[in-house]
Amino acid sequence: MALKVELRPHERIIVGNCVITNTDQRARFLIEGENVPILRERDILTPETANTPAKLVYLAVQLMYISPDPATQHGTYFNLVRDIVTAVPSAWPIIEDINNNIMGGDLYRALKDARKLIAYEDKLREQFDATHPKGDVKGDVSSAA
Known part of the structure; x- marks a missing residue:
């Protein structure tokens, strides 16, 4: 088709x-x-625009998707997701979906799931920013004046 x-x-x-x-x-x-x-x-990330951990995961999956030999990116990908799961264990269900699709050879679906990881990361950043206003960080000299 x-x-x-x-x-x-x-x-x-x-x-x-x-x-x-x-x-x-x-x-x-x-x-x-x-x-x-x-x-x-609109779905392409470059190394310059992959500026967060989740975007780096997306970039690794994107490179797998367009590569004739996707396995060349596996090491990079699994190192990145290990670091994310260590820092944010609640991201595991999304990463598990990405992993399952990679291992099953459905890299397009893995790429779509990596978009969900970016959205989750954005949500966590928004929550952090809402509860930690700028200038409210311990040791921030600008709030001491």
Whole structure:
């Protein structure tokens, strides 16, 4: 079954190991083939934008997804998730889902689950920020004045 894709002007998409960049007009096309990794620009993280632990996990899974040899990223991925589970044990159910999908070979679903990990991390950061206002950190010189 073919996948219908519509790209906005100048939008990029990864198909297999190629980056396709649209011109200055909308484009529609069909992608036919099995097990071809496809990532829209909005779903692509770069090493520069992977600036949190959960985003680094997403990047590792993304690299597995687009790689002809996903196992090359396993070491990096498992080191990252070990550190996250050590720091935030409540993230385990999401990581377990990612792990199961990786081990089952469903890297696209693992990537979707990694998005859930990013959302969970964002939620934890928001909760922390709400309970620890800036300037309320012990040893913060700015609040001492």
